[in-house]
Amino acid sequence: MSGQFDCVIVGSGTSGGVIAYYLTAGGMRCLLLEAGDAYGADTFPENDMDGSARMFWGGGLELSTTAEMAFLRARCLGGTSVVNQCLLDRFDEHAWDGWQAASGIGFLNGEEMAPHYAEVEGRLSIREVPPTHHNRNALLFVEGCERRGYQWAPLRRGETDCAIEEGNDCIACLNGCRRDSKQSTLVTFIRWAQALGLQVMPGFQVERLESTPDGVRLSGTHQGQMQEIRAPRVVLAAGALGNARLLLRSGFKKRLLSLGEGFYCHPQLMTFAEFDEPVDAHRGAFQACKSDDPRFRQAGFKLENVFAPPTSLAMLYPGFGPRLQAFMLRYRHLACIEVAVHDTVPGRITADARGKLHMAKRLEGEDARRGQAGLVAVREILESAGARTILQCPMSFGLHLMGGLAIGRDERTSVVNGRFNLHGFPNIYAADSSVFPAAPGINPALTIMALSHRASQEVLRDV
Ligand SMILES: Cc1cc2nc3c(=O)[nH]c(=O)nc-3n(C[C@H](O)[C@H](O)[C@H](O)COP(=O)(O)OP(=O)(O)OC[C@H]3O[C@@H](n4cnc5c(N)ncnc54)[C@H](O)[C@@H]3O)c2cc1C
Structure with a gap:
């Protein structure tokens, strides 16, 4: 598949859904790839075990190397936004100060991020x-x-x-909200983007990514078949573990020394x-x-x-x-x-x-x-x-998986720059939980959405 899309987005969760919407609304022809299957209010599994097995990576739990800690992340259209609690908090000054110190990126502060928070909050139904x-x-x-x-x-x-x-x-x-009340990206940004022409391909697990002179080449399995997709640019939104795995497998560690480091x-x-x-x-x-x-x-x-x-x-x-x-x-x-x-x-x-x-x-x-x-x-x-x-x-459990592609100015200690590009790769972007340069100590989802809105503006500026 080539020439049909201006941008491919890998991963359809909190970040992928938001970016897909803003790019599509900005006039780009986008393809959203998701490793997991698509469920909805009528088809979410009703049994705990079934839900874990079908909607989560590793059947529900993935363990740390010493098996002392278990990690949870979803594998379905809408990603972890479908299974999370949808608690949406802005960062406080303490969190931004920590990010400033870790990244050296100027706009990571409450004042400059406020319009991005306001933009995504304004589209969602949020209440105490x-x-x-x-x-x-x-x-x-x-x-x-x-x-x-x-x-x-x-x-x-x-x-x-x-x-x-x-x-x-x-x-x-x-296991997914049966009333479409929870504001997951499945029932908000992805649905709105599809109405504007976004193409969505569930069941597509991207395995390799290559930067080519005219863009990027992605390969992976779709319903058990190997497939290749070419596009001028890609947004990586597969989460902290998904993005790190894809880039490590694709040999990017040689160029990006901090890849996989700084996991919180x-x-x-x-x-x-x-x-x-x-x-x-x-x-x-x-x-x-x-x-x-x-x-x-x-x-x-x-x-x-x-x-x-x-x-x-x-x-x-x-x-x-x-x-x-x-x-x-x-x-x-x-x-x-x-x-x-x-x-x-x-x-x-x-x-x-x-x-x-x-x-x-x-x-x-x-x-x-x-x-x-x-x-x-x-x-x-x-x-x-x-x-x-x-x-x-x-x-202990890790539900907020963050880092591995830290945002920062210094190429030796970070992976993504202030324009959300991988250092040295202007066609590859990321703005999801993987770019967190430090743990904020605050629920991350709203800030992932705000960063994703800002990143989509950078992508649109590049087209
Ligand atoms: C049970 C639970 C409750 C939570 N509650 C809250 C909360 O209330 N508030 C809050 O702020 N945070 C909460 N979180 C955390 C929050 O949901 C995540 O931090 C956030 O969803 C991460 O967003 P993301 O876009 O980076 O990744 P995700 O939302 O995880 O999306 C990544 C997507 O990429 C897909 N993917 C991965 N690899 C590939 C590949 N190779 N090819 C194609 N697709 C791929 C995945 O299947 C997934 O759908 C919770 C998490 C859990 C598990």
Whole structure:
């Protein structure tokens, strides 16, 4: 396939969907390639295991090299925006300062990024989860925070109408929202771009990328068949692991020495607590509140009220047999709070000759201290709220996968420049989670969208 498209976008998630829209709206003929399949409100898997197997890379969990940390990322049209919680936060000054120091890129500050945030926010339905939607898990979080004098705030979420009042449970939307309420790129930017002429090809996994004198050559498998596509330019939006894997396999490490370095993931630690009365944490808005305490931000962690479906919960419990059975029988009595660590110790992404990814990442040093400080606060909050017993999950999780193609001025320490081009490759762009030069300690999705809007302006300027 060649000559038909002005731009090919690899990956259809939070970044790919947004870029596809703005480029198509700007008059470009675009092709959006996605390794996973296309699902929708009527076809999202209804079973936990089935959903993990079909909609996530690695069947649900991919492990770090030491198997101490598990990573989650979606493999479907709309990418991780389909399975995430759609909590949409702007960075604060602390996050921008960290990015400035790490990248040296001038526009990475609150003032210059404000128009890009405003542009994408203006197209989405975003609101704070109202107090009427706080389930008992959220109320216990609030009660515990207030008793300890910790500041909290409602979560800010991309949703239209979750119909909580009608008894709808949002925990099910971890496998995709059946009401098209969650503002994933699947039901927003990609849908709008398709109406303007965007071509979408699900089930196409790009395996190699080559820079040619007249553009780029991509090859990969589509429904089991090898295919080649040529285009004048490509936007890489396959996420931190997807972009790193593709470029490493394609031999770019020789030119881009930092490729795969600087991998962050906001490691998450889950604590469960048993209460005498039923909590029913799975009911209604399954996440509603977060910590908003400057002391926690300073100490390098944040807290969110959260829960897990039964199969995931059973996998998290450190025990078998009658102990596990007793724990699961208390499902309705469990509350949960997660610590998300603002990680500072970078990991590394590599790929072997067959393309298998290896993520070297540990919760160690300063990051381990930050995690422990968060766990102390969680215990205080749960005890203050009246927890009978408290249980710490032994694994940590990476849901916010970031870095590997860090943005920066210095070619020796970064991969992407301030115009979102790979250093030395003016036809190859990236603006997704892979370009994060450091962990922000804040939910990344809204900033990925804002960066993607800015990047699409750069691409349009180049045409
Ligand atoms: C359960 C969960 C909850 C989360 N909740 C939140 C939240 O509430 N708020 C928030 O800010 N963040 C949240 N996140 C994180 C957030 O969703 C991600 O940081 C964000 O979606 C990353 O965007 P991206 O465009 O970089 O990658 P993705 O959205 O992951 O998209 C990458 C896409 O590229 C595709 N791809 C990969 N390799 C290839 C290839 N070789 N060929 C073709 N296609 C390929 C993938 O299948 C995928 O669809 C959550 C994550 C998870 C897992």
